[in-house]
Amino acid sequence: MSESFKEVKIRDYLERLGSGAPTPGGGAAAALTSAQGAALIMMVANHTIGKPKYAEFEELNKDILGEAEVLLNSLMDGIDNDAVAFGKVSADYALPKTDEEKRTAEIASASVLAAEAPLMVMEDSLAALRLAATMKGRSNRMLESDIYVAARCLDAGIRSASYNVEANLPAIAKADPALASEMRQHAADIIADAADLISELRGKK
């Protein structure tokens, strides 16, 4: 797949998502949902920077803006990474079953890449959620609800991406059970950390 979904119009992306086309799928939706969360953090920082009322948080918001931009770019790549990885797995499942051992190994190695793509979306989303928790109470109060929207998007992105990690683990476990188990634990840790950050966000005034 040489086309990047980043360069596709929203209407066309949504129509393709809803169609029977192999990509985009749930993994792309997870990445785009989280990308919106990272962008909203940038929006809140942009509406804070330069305001005399929030001068004491000026540097913090500039740092957050820079970090959120890096995460946004990585999450935008995630929309495409999922499609690329899915294409490779599908191609390997179509390999002839004459050499079952080779086929299993190929599927396993493609599945590692296909699990790493959503794991990266989960990591980026968690990092963005940390920025959201940091900026609450230290940014333009008029946009406080946008921090909550960002957190909802990032949480949905994390949970959505986790299904795509999970889906690839059985094939990985056939070749490397330790790696599959490590990836499962890593995803579970991110979900637990995200839940803590969301409780923190809700409790913080």
Next chain:
Amino acid sequence: MSESFKEVKIRDYLERLGSGAPTPGGGAAAALTSAQGAALIMMVANHTIGKPKYAEFEELNKDILGEAEVLLNSLMDGIDNDAVAFGKVSADYALPKTDEEKRTAEIASASVLAAEAPLMVMEDSLAALRLAATMKGRSNRMLESDIYVAARCLDAGIRSASYNVEANLPAIAKADPALASEMRQHAADIIADAADLISELRGKK
């Protein structure tokens, strides 16, 4: 705003969302997140229709496909409706304070539209969530995780849109406290119904 965000490339939309531009904002993000949920329901239906294994659910999935498409189109409009409504409210807040009574009335009526836009996103999302709950166990099992991704997106869209309903209620209450209270209750009912549907989805095998 004559430009429709539906016709904007994903990268440009996300960069504008992250910028200091007045639109798009959290309301557009809520609508796009839910639109992805509706599209994923269509995707699962499209991968079910025509498969002999799921022949008994053929008609159901065709109905779901049609209903989800209507919701997808309405949610796509929601991405723009939020921006239009926000522009109107902002313009009214900028009215001269020489006639305070007229200004308050204008802000209140613009705020009604600005609360109705996210309320419509919440209603559409809840309707899509009902389709997701209906299709679980009655659609292609290979794509079951995409039903969960759809539900996560729709839940995040509902919660995110609710902040935008809430934000407009104080201005509405100044002119029409009963309407403000009715809208608050309507949003709360949708959130409660969504929570029930998500529990049902998780519990259902």
